[in-house]
Amino acid sequence: MMERLMGCAPYAKDQQAHAETLGFEPAVLTKLVWNFRSHPALLALPNSLFYDGELVPKANEPARSSCVGWDGLEAPGVP
Numbered sequence: 001m002m003e004r005l006m007g008c009a010p011y012a013k014d015q016q017a018h019a020e021t022l023g024f025e026p027a028v029l030t031k032l033v034w035n036f037r038s039h040p041a042l043l044a045l046p047n048s049l050f051y052d053g054e055l056v057p058k059a060n061e062p063a064r065s066s067c068v069g070w071d072g073l074e075a076p077g078v079p
Helices: 002-006 040-050
Strands: none
Touching: none
């Protein structure tokens, strides 16, 4: 249902009419693209599947890498 809704006016993406808001009509939709919590490696999949590459990792280095050295990680170096 959400996919159908996003294809209809006024929710459909229109880069020419709304370039300053990533193509969306700001009166009806605000797309949150700044992420202040997650490591960029964890954002890669949702960024490609749901955000058209618009998701921006904004977490500071100590916050995003605080668990990188934890022994419980399956992939060392990736939280």
